[in-house]
Amino acid sequence: LYTDNFFNPFVMARFGGALDPLLAGINGLSAATGGLIAPAAEAAPAGTGFDHIAKQQHKSYALFGQFDYKLTDELTLTAGIRYTDEKKDLSTVFSENLAGGTTYPTDFSSVGDPAAPTPGSLIYGAGYAGAILQGIGAGQIDPFSATAAAALLPFQTPGWAFKALGATTSDRPDIIESLKDDQITGTIKLSYQPDRDTLWYVSYGEGYKSGGTxxxxxxxxxxxxxxxxxxxxxxxxxxxxxxxxxxxxxxxxxxxxxxxxxxxxxxxxxxxxxxxxxxxxxxxxxxxxxxxxxxxxxxxxxxxxxxxxxxxxxxxxxxxxxxxxxxxxxxxxxxxxxxxxxxxxxxxxxxxxxxxxxxxxxxxxxxxxxxxxxxxxxxxxxxxxxxxxxxxxxxxxxxxxxxxxxxxxxxxxxxxxxxxxxxxxxxxxxxxxxxxxxxxxxxxxxxxxxxxxxxxxxxxx
Incomplete structure (x- = not known):
């Protein structure tokens, strides 16, 4: 849970130099329309939480045994076997909660490459919004049109930069799973002791570790x-x-x-x-x-x-x-x-x-x-x-x-x-x-x- 002002300076340090003209343009347009067009919103509001609650119910049963058998006075066989049965019911619920209770924005999936911006990236969205602002300034686009609203709205929504930061601040689907597994493992060893000062051995063993989420x-x-x-x-x-x-x-x-x-x-x-x-x-x-x-x-x-x-x-x-x-x-x-x-x-x-x-x-x-x-x-x-x-x-x-x-x-x-x-x-x-x-x-x-x-x-x- 992130509840301090870390993200604001971090976001602006990472993106601010490139985004300052865009944000200033949106704010200027808002002032020119007397606030009818909303100003730019906070990129990363303090108090935003990125919670996840994970629960697991795990049942495991095992049956195992081992024995030693002397083949001769010098030669001993050791063998063991284990049967494991496991079941896991797993639930992880993720949530992203803006401090003001507004809907968490998911417009931008990544930062993006400035040299080759792709749709859905922050760089692409900023470039598109900048072009719309230029069109508005040249009188070619109506600032109250649906085209202008769609381009500017992401930057007028609190928390617009959060998802682009990475996996920690990105939304993701919940995990509801049930896993079942069983495994047979074993070991076998042959020991040779020709005298009280010498022991040779060779062994083979199998191991198992269950899966999960x-x-x-x-x-x-x-x-x-x-x-x-x-x-x-x-x-x-x-x-x-x-x-x-x-x-x-x-x-x-x-x-x-x-x-x-x-x-x-x-x-x-x-x-x-x-x-x-x-x-x-x-x-x-x-x-x-x-x-x-x-x-x-x-x-x-x-x-x-x-x-x-x-x-x-x-x-x-x-x-x-x-x-x-x-x-x-x-x-x-x-x-x-x-x-x-x-x-x-x-x-x-x-x-x-x-x-x-x-x-x-x-x-x-x-x-x-x-x-x-x-x-x-x-x-x-x-x-x-x-x-x-x-x-x-x-x-x-x-x-x-x-x-x-x-x-x-x-x-x-x-x-x-x-x-x-x-x-x-x-x-x-x-x-x-x-x-x-x-x-x-x-x-x-x-x-x-x-x-x-x-x-x-x-x-x-």
Missing amino acids: NTDRIAAGFNPLFDAETSQAFEIGLKKDFPDQNLRINAATHYTTVNDFQANTFTGNGFNLQNAGDYGIKGLELEATWLATDSLEVNLAYAMVKAEYKTFERGNCWVAYTWHTGVDDPGRQNPTDRFCDRSGDRPGGEPENYLVLSLKQDIDLADNIYAYVQGEYTYTSDIILDGSNDPYAVQDSYNLLNFRFFMNFTDMDMDLIFWARNALDEEYVNRTNFNTPLQDGKLNAYMAEPRTMGVTIKKRF
């Missing part, structure tokens, strides 16, 4: 309904202990495909939740723990992930990059499309490489004091921060270094911890940025915590 005011051209998401995952792994070396290693490689992936992108006006198409992810993971000495522990974790949209034909388009550079999104198939093909792009929030290395050294201070010092290094490769793959929405790789000096005083049942986070004082976006609402070209972001140091005291009673 997108209740935000998304742009025209996007389907407010989205289907269920399903997945198929394969994994091969090894868990191995090396007792003589005080070493443990866990390693796995995996491949997952997701059908009708439910992608959620903030577009500056709301969240656009939709089916992206097919999504593929493959990679490997490695974890190692090494007790190098009686007092020194080394831990390593590494993940390599290759992910991409196999098909995503109606994704969100670049906003900020196009606004600043004039370079349109190459995924846009037609100039008038509000959606772009994201097939082959990386999904947001998935770094290709992630590494954590930590060292923990126990320190012998006194019999009644347990102490250690720990250092942790983290490397994160570059990350796409949003679902449109806007070139300006990319976080470069960064390194983090954390330290901790821990002391436990046994006699007092108290901990004293000196710590430092982000000791290198890296500046980076904490995996979240978004287009500023109704202000194309601007991006908002949540910056990560800078270098922070402190002392923590814990006392147990």
Whole structure:
């Protein structure tokens, strides 16, 4: 609900330079006729509300089971199955309410391209009204004629600029839907343990996430309904202990495909939740723990992930990059499309490489004091921060270094911890940025915590 004066200066800043002569002409005509012809109305009256009320009734039933069966002393089969039945009754009612109670104007569907104005756009309507004013001024058109009234009326109606601003302020139909779905999913795993220090396994599993409706005011051209998401995952792994070396290693490689992936992108006006198409992810993971000495522990974790949209034909388009550079999104198939093909792009929030290395050294201070010092290094490769793959929405790789000096005083049942986070004082976006609402070209972001140091005291009673 927008109830302040934000839109008035915003609208006039965006359109005012081009529309000032038109509005002045309408006001001049109104004055010349003694008010018989109405003056220009407010483009975006304060107090206008853009409400939507979403309700959902969701019933879900599931029946599932799993068992382990030892084929031999070394070989174990694990299998499971699940049946899910879902029903959703969904209702979203949208309303646009001008403060004065007048009818919400829907004359202009978009801003429009000044170079090629199209009927129904604000640019087209302004050009037509301007031509009528010129005809009136030249004595060629009767200012009280039906032709003049039809051309000028939209600009004499309060709120005439609202719909052209975008999906947030545009009218849209209500959503009344009932969705039914059922799904059978399962998992199967084969484990091989030749000795107590070794475990090999291979597994296959299926996943399911039900569909629903997108209740935000998304742009025209996007389907407010989205289907269920399903997945198929394969994994091969090894868990191995090396007792003589005080070493443990866990390693796995995996491949997952997701059908009708439910992608959620903030577009500056709301969240656009939709089916992206097919999504593929493959990679490997490695974890190692090494007790190098009686007092020194080394831990390593590494993940390599290759992910991409196999098909995503109606994704969100670049906003900020196009606004600043004039370079349109190459995924846009037609100039008038509000959606772009994201097939082959990386999904947001998935770094290709992630590494954590930590060292923990126990320190012998006194019999009644347990102490250690720990250092942790983290490397994160570059990350796409949003679902449109806007070139300006990319976080470069960064390194983090954390330290901790821990002391436990046994006699007092108290901990004293000196710590430092982000000791290198890296500046980076904490995996979240978004287009500023109704202000194309601007991006908002949540910056990560800078270098922070402190002392923590814990006392147990």
